[in-house]
Amino acid sequence: MPSFTLISHPLCPYVQRAVISLTEKGVAFERRTIDLAAKPGWFLELSPTGKVPVLVVDGTPVFESAVILEYLEDTVAPALHPADPLVRAEHRAFMEFGSSILSDIAVLYSTQDDNLFESKSQELERKIGRIEARLVARPWFDGPRFSLVDAVYGPIFRYFDLFETIGDFDILSNKPKVATDEGYKDRLRAFVAARGSVLSAMALQPQA
Ligand SMILES: N[C@@H](CCC(=O)N[C@@H](CS)C(=O)NCC(=O)O)C(=O)O
Numbered sequence: 646m647p648s649f650t651l652i653s654h655p656l657c658p659y660v661q662r663a664v665i666s667l668t669e670k671g672v673a674f675e676r677r678t679i680d681l682a683a684k685p686g687w688f689l690e691l692s693p694t695g696k697v698p699v700l701v702v703d704g705t706p707v708f709e710s711a712v713i714l715e716y717l718e719d720t721v722a723p724a725l726h727p728a729d730p731l732v733r734a735e736h737r738a739f740m741e742f743g744s745s746i747l748s749d750i751a752v753l754y755s756t757q758d759d760n761l762f763e764s765k766s767q768e769l770e771r772k773i774g775r776i777e778a779r780l781v782a783r784p785w786f787d788g789p790r791f792s793l794v795d796a797v798y799g800p801i802f803r804y805f806d807l808f809e810t811i812g813d814f815d816i817l818s819n820k821p822k823v824a825t826d827e828g829y830k831d832r833l834r835a836f837v838a839a840r841g842s843v844l845s846a847m848a849l850q851p852q853a
Contacts, residue, residue, distance in 0.1 A: 649674035652688060652699040654681050658747055658800035659710040660698040665796035666714050670721045674700075711740065714793060725793040732787075736794040739779065739786070743797035746772050750804050770816045777820040 649667065653660045653676050667674050679688050684695060691706040692699045699706050700713045707713050718726055726733045746769065753765045776798070782788040785795050802823070808814050817824045838848040 646672070647703040650701040651676050652691065652697050652701065653678050654697050657697050658803075659696075661800040661803075662710055662796040663698045663700060663713050663717075665799060666717050666725060666793065669725055669791070669796070670717060670723065672717070672721055711744075714740075714796070718793065725791070725796070727787070727790075727792055736786070736792060739776075739794050740797045742772070742775070743794070743801055746801055750801070754804075766814055766816070770814075773816050773820060773823055777823050780822040783822060 649672060651660065651663055651667065651674050653664075655678060664676070679685060679697065681697070688699075689695055691701065692708050694708055696708070698710055698713060699708045700716070701707075702716070707716055718724060727736060749765050749769050749772065753762065753769065756762050756765070780786065785791050786798065805814075805817055808816070838845045
């Protein structure tokens with residue numbers, strides 16, 4: 646097995662999809678985190694785009710998350726893509742769609758323009774509606790079996806956990822297949838609160 650180093654940033658959803666694939670395949674790798682606000686010279690030497698993730702395989706830098714995922718599919722079992730070529734093509738198409746959703750999310754959290762914020766919010770609502778329509782059953786994209794496309798959507802849905810605590814975006818409303826379990830956070834809080842621990846006392850504090 647070659648040596649793998651993943652050049653990372655802790656909050657990057659494109660890095661997270663690579664981490665999910667490596668982890669699902671049981672690959673040992675070193676994770677090297679960089680400051681994207683002050684990119685080190687050695688990183689700019691490795692990465693023509695100046696973006697993370699970069700997977701360094703035995704000294705060869707592989708950049709672009711989609712390419713990293715395909716390389717891992719080509720070289721490391723188990724396969725995470727479905728075997729059927731047409732289903733695989735459909736999954737790849739939805740992975741691209743996931744990247745376009747990430748671009749919308751980046752605008753949503755960056756823009757200072759109220760109109761653009763509103764239109765991106767509506768665009769996201771529409772796109773997540775397409776995912777909802779495609780899903781067959783929980784918990785994964787294709788029901789019971791985890792596949793590579795899920796490595797793209799997991800990091801996407803982590804944003805909505807935060808957005809829900811900031812405001813009512815209606816992005817997940819009336820979409821039971823993609824909705825996060827609304828009772829889960831409260832049940833987990835009650836469980837932690839009942840432990841009699843330091844964290845319990847914190848969990849029992851009234852929320853802001
Ligand atoms: N298309 C790239 C996108 C990666 C990307 O946007 N990475 C962001 C962090 S999440 C980045 O490195 N940004 C730094 C920059 O643009 O200067 C991929 O799929 O790998």
